[in-house]
């Protein structure tokens with residue numbers, strides 16, 4: 001379970017103080033596919049980053065499967081992230097100089113999975129994402145949709161407990177975007193992975209549960 | 225650290241360098257050029273120093289001079305490892321007279337064949353030629369000839385100070401070196417034409433390139449204690465010693481500046497090279513790669529690249545130095561003809577030394593690594609979200 005209580009994040013910027021997230025409390029049960037929805041600037045990315053330890057909240061608590069992630073020191077946080085978290089961003093997820101297989105293999109290596117186990121898992125994932133022959137391709141040789149599919153494969157390769165996706169479909173057409181969301185759900189749920197995804201996309205509402213509405217950094221509604 | 229730690233990150237660094245082909249190539253070209261140029265410059269500095277020494281020492285005196293040697297010591301006895309040649313000389317003081325004019329003079333008995341083979345005085349003969357072995361001939365300086373009103377072929381009389389007596393010599397040639405010690409006080413004749421006055425002989429010892437006088441001096445002094453004396457060119461020619469030091473200092477300043485400019489150029493290029501990929505470090509941070517691992521990756525990139533580029537640069541620099549050295553060096557005689565420290569020839573032959581080989585690659589590696597510190601610290605200090613927002 002992911003539990004946030006009274007999470008606040010303020011940025012000091014050229015515009016003065018920007019309250020990106022204000023007193024957000026919410027929880028997502030293990031194994032769920034949650035969507036964070038809201039307009040641009042609503043604070044979706046900030047909230048997601050706080051959940052994954054990419055950003056430190058100014059106040060409040062974040063319990064990630066019981067671990068107070070906001071209190072972990074840098075080294076511990078990294079080890080927690082590599083073991084239990086997977087990230088997908090809107091763009092530029094892959095390391096440009098590594099092949100598809102090497103990209104997918106990195107979280108495996110980081111978690112001490114090597115040799116045949118690793119190779120087999122990469123192969124299976126490539127089949128799952130429908131790119132069985134792309135192992136040796138470099139990221140710049142892929143289309144946008146293919147890149148995001150590989151990103152999904154890499155994000156869940158090490159069977160994380162939590163998959164955080166920040167508008168992974170924003171740069172794609174609707175059909176391709178839906179395939180990506182499907183893929184995340186299918187692959188994630190095989191391993192009981194909790195998924196939290198930020199999106200503007202209304203069509204996601206069919207799959208997602210719960211749906212968390214965000215406006216000006218505050219939760220405005222929580223559905224289902 | 226990751227299981228497989230250093231090896232894994234080195235492999236990733238290698239893949240990065242290979243697959244970032246163009247950027248790697250551009251940066252490599254810069255490092256290769258810099259290293260090769262620095263090696264050549266350092267070798268050239270050594271070459272200038274060598275040339276000054278070779279010129280002054282090679283003209284007549286030799287690197288080491290032995291005084292008061294008894295006849296029990298032969299020239300061959302002094303030939304040890306590192307010694308190129310030992311020339312026997314006997315000095316007899318006296319007065320040289322031509323017509324009604326005369327001048328005090330130190331007559332130096334030499335072996336013409338050995339002297340012409342190992343010293344460059346012959347190149348300073350402006351008129352006539354070197355005395356021939358067995359001939360009662362004398363080589364005097366242009367200045368002395370002028371003072372005595374003598375010309376080539378004239379007969380001069382040398383009166384010996386020790387034990388009296390005199391001999392007549394015909395002037396075989398005139399020379400001019402620009403060095404007072406040679407031009408004002410000395411004249412040369414074949415050794416065997418001198419009367420045997422039972423005086424000890426002197427030795428002019430020429431060393432092979434790269435051998436220091438000190439090493440040979442110590443050896444000689446151990447073998448032949450006082451009253452036999454040995455002195456190096458440094459004691460004999462303190463002015464040359466100082467000039468070489470001065471030259472070394474000015475060259476060191478130039479080299480320091482050039483190294484500095486090159487080092488900063490390399491450092492800046494590496495900063496750009498590393499920062500270019502900032503987003504990827506952000507992605508790695510999000511994947512849970514520790515800052516230590518990212519630092520290791522950056523260090524591996526910088527080190528691998530330097531290893532390859534510096535090796536190539538080293539090779540090119542070395543080949544350039546060797547090619548120039550073996551094709552006769554760089555002739556700067558147009559600029560040195562009136563410089564007495566280039567009395568023999570104005571050719572500079574660059575020479576590789578340990579310093580000229582290790583300093584340029586070390587500079588490159590050091591400043592590349594220093595350049596890596598800033599991006600590495602940036603990756604470590606910033607939150608992953610901030611890094612990802614950068615680009």
Ligand SMILES: Nc1ncnc2c1ncn2[C@@H]1O[C@H](COP(=O)(O)OP(=O)(O)OP(=O)(O)O)[C@@H](O)[C@H]1O
Pocket residue numbers: 011012013018019020038039040041042043044045046047613
């Ligand atoms: N590092 C930062 N410095 C200053 N202000 C920031 C920073 N990050 C976010 N903000 C501000 O916080 C607010 C929320 O930003 P956030 O990126 O979380 O929104 P979002 O919902 O993800 O928007 P989008 O849908 O456009 O991605 C915005 O007003 C933004 O300008």
Ligand SMILES: [Mg+2]
Pocket residue numbers: 044045046166167
């Ligand atoms: Mg966002």
